[in-house]
Amino acid sequence: MDLLNIKEPSFLKDLSIKELEALSQDIRQFLIEKLSVTGGHIGPNLGVVELTIALHTCFDSPQDKILWDVGHQSYVHKILTGRASEFDSLRQYKGLSGFPKMAESVHDVWETGHSSTSLSAAMGMAIARDLKQEDSYVIPVIGDGALTGGMALEALNHIGDEKKNMIVVLNDNEMSIAPNVGALHGILGRLRTAGKYQWAKDELEYLMRKVPAVGGKLADTAERIKDSLKYLLVSGVFFEEMGFTYLGPVDGHDYEDLFEQISYAKKTEGPILLHVLTKKGKGYKPAETDRIGNWHGTGPYKIDTGDFIKPVESPPAWSKLVSETVRKLAREDKRIVAITPAMPVGSKLEGFASEFPDRMFDVGIAEQHAATVAAGLATQKMKPYLAIYSTFLQRAYDQVLHDICRQKLNVFIGIDRAGLVGADGETHHGIYDISFLRHLPNMVLMMPKDENEGQHMVYTALKYDEGPISMRFPRGNGIGVPLDETLKEIQIGTWEVLKEGHDAVILTFGTTIPMAMKAAAVLEKQGSSVKVINARFIKPLDTKMLHSLLQLNIPILTIEEAAVQGGFGSAVLEFAHEEGYHHAEISRMGIPDYFVEHGSVKELYVEIGLTPEEIVKQIDSMVIKKQKRA
Template structure:
């Protein structure tokens, strides 16, 4: 009989179940996830892969006293079910609903919030250090995937934890696949470990053998020591982690509850850092997800549960990621300088076609944003034209490399900032709203964003032909507007804006995704007798200073709109221009993302909640125009 998961309030009930009941519970959880995520979408593959692991963790340890730290966090759905949140899954990733990642204000069992990879080990070290200072005895258990283990800070943390001999149990959830097939030497190391059999049996047999070697001096002793070292590296698959100071256990079957529990209880008794290597199958229990080899079922929208067919978008327009990537691919056919780099997002950034056509000019460096960015800089020093395709939220991780390695050396790197603006369901860890503020103040940087996909393809051409330093092209998540596309590409003059709608009473300066909002507001104002001009400020930096002088000279209210943070953003740049050019009496209102993190939900709902919509534009302009008219009347 299936268990009603909605009745779970605490994971403590798991300790009373026998193995048969635990297996049945695993099946119930998988069916629950498959059914619920077919309606809401979400990270189904990672969660189907950790069902038994999560159950075993909650049976052996006592959350939240013992700390579970989920790296990336998109695999925490089972944890959420077992900690009493099954009844909220119909709201998963929806406005005001259950978050798709661990959330500290959701539950005491969520002790660490994340959404970016490779943070768990450093956070765990901090929690373990605090525990030891306080002389507490709780366990700290970070769960990190094989893909996330390639992140640089994961290695930094492993080195520190091993050096300090900190009591910690690291779970390496090895499913051989992250968002895209893993790359790099670490992937190869783990591959050898998977095929090496059980480590402990080999180690025990080896230690028995080595004890038989006599402890004598001279040449025989030296030979014996070399033999010991050789045997270790030949036979012991976990020596990589052992050399870092960890006790390595595994690899073990991540879907065998008894084996998991046995090894977790063994690890629990050990002193110092332990790494438990668990082999899992991503998407286990749902055939379409199990058979996925390119990452389609990593994170997904609604689907038809019976067939696995995705519920397609009704939009006929190309995706923004696809448009940009395919335009780069088109230009690469005649420009051999062009290479593409992605930090583990070839599928999300739609670079599969480029990789297929130009395999020697495509570099997926794994989860390594800092390396990707500096590698792009290195390519640029050799007269190549690197296209660095990176999500806005992940570009944050490479800020120093953009500053120090690209901008300071004024190198010709083309940064494609994907998922710029609000992204919706993934929430505050993934909203691409900070990149303007952290790039605009950098010397040598050019930043642009198109009003539609036709202008987008011309901006790709602009970026490829620009050879005076770094240039960044922002583009949003989702599909374009479905506009007619030019067959011939042409570079745009750097820093040039265009007037989309004439008006004498006020001026709206905006770009990208908020242009439709501005045009709608202008139409609403026209119906009320106010003529607002709408300007496509497509170059965020440098701005069109000639047009700005002309606008400020008219002495009319100005409104800036941006789907990005206000502090240090585009509107701030307009304010700076007014101050620098002594337009001190100018009336400037700025609309954008307020000083807060924006949670998950439908983008339109999020925009309404922060008053970033056409109604607010109308309200602000009417207030300013009416105030000006009243002042003139009083004169």
């Protein structure tokens, strides 16, 4: 079938199972070929081809609401809703989003990027449907890994209590990004081998109806037998005890099985849990055999070999540099433990886990829990390293505030993917952590200029014993500087002069230092002498240096790859105001007040005006304004 001709999914209803199976193969081949060029979430999408086709065959989108939790598995849905022709632009600047996007299609009824939100959103839609007296199905599709998120469990509790009509599809591939962990994963494992409880219960009800009733006694006995059967066949009966009718497990790659169980679900009142077993990466051997998460989301790859296309020689990845430094220090300090919310691969903690299995804790998709576990460890004089992406740290804000900062506990938070992350777009950019951490009492927040300073900051953080300390670092690789063999502490709250100058000052840190240095070099050639400061401590500020700079009475420009509102530049403005420098000429550059979408980081820099050229313009303007006032 020519996938480019698909406009909307209703055509599926006219296809035979044989034709649907052929379509499945066409879609898998299409995804393997397209994603080998653009990269993307190949493993999750290859695993849900039949499930997605079955849902669009059995339901009428967009009247019936199909919600994709996380959104990593929405590519097949995009193809079936008329977007196959846009896949060459997948995750590219101004191109097709890698996640559901309302602006792209009426069939995208919920936008996602973070896990465990679909059930709560579905409950809201179901309540609205009933209040408006509409007739439609609400079908959230959630992965087994996402169920470890506390928000998903809160939603299950509410849905089961309210008894709203809803069909929750549990897409169970035994993995999220990395292999799933936790007691709930064990429950699902028992359910996978339990067989079809619903079929056995129906057979029992049929037999009971054949027996003449003797008052209410036989009916009571039948209910007790059915309950006993439930406990016998479905170990744990977790979902039924939560108020759901459990159906499954269903073979997620068998259309007859899927259609039979979906049909049954549509006829059943109240909340349904349809447990579907799928194979992540199905149809492409390198992705099928991946058990550690390398094929969850990838860059370009060679189809025939499965080799990822990467530069042959490149500096170390930031995540690995940080985790390996923690690992090195853990050999000398047995108090150091590592915690991650389901990101051991992304945070490059495999080496730490291998060497210190009893000091490595993957808590699953449970960021709030991870933060408070770290706090609990710190109360016992341990040295917890919490490895977490900036975008996911947002979900643990209250725990950082209430449990870590308020109690002034020695937790080291490694804020991975800080700044713009590129193709994953607005849900994954790590641009808000400065704004929401800077105002928390007791917090130290820093960002290194390169990987050598980065390893010294890790050492500093794990030697620090006066409260919480965080280090931001970007996605991708370092810049390739030599690494010192001996680690050293950096004095908290101290900045570093990278270039001297007397006409203006640039205060910046981390990823924006190279563009500041380039701009300063251009300005030097034009006759303006600009001082560049590595403001590596975002909190506390280097107040001694700030005083000396403000007393020079020259323009100051702050630059940050983070939200400009409430960020580092705001901290400098606040300091100048509080210390009485009311005539100080201070301007800020950073990420403006809107959600920046996906694209390469370089393209996004241009869009938001964070380039050497724009820095030159800003400094020129400030210097000219200062000269006119003089």
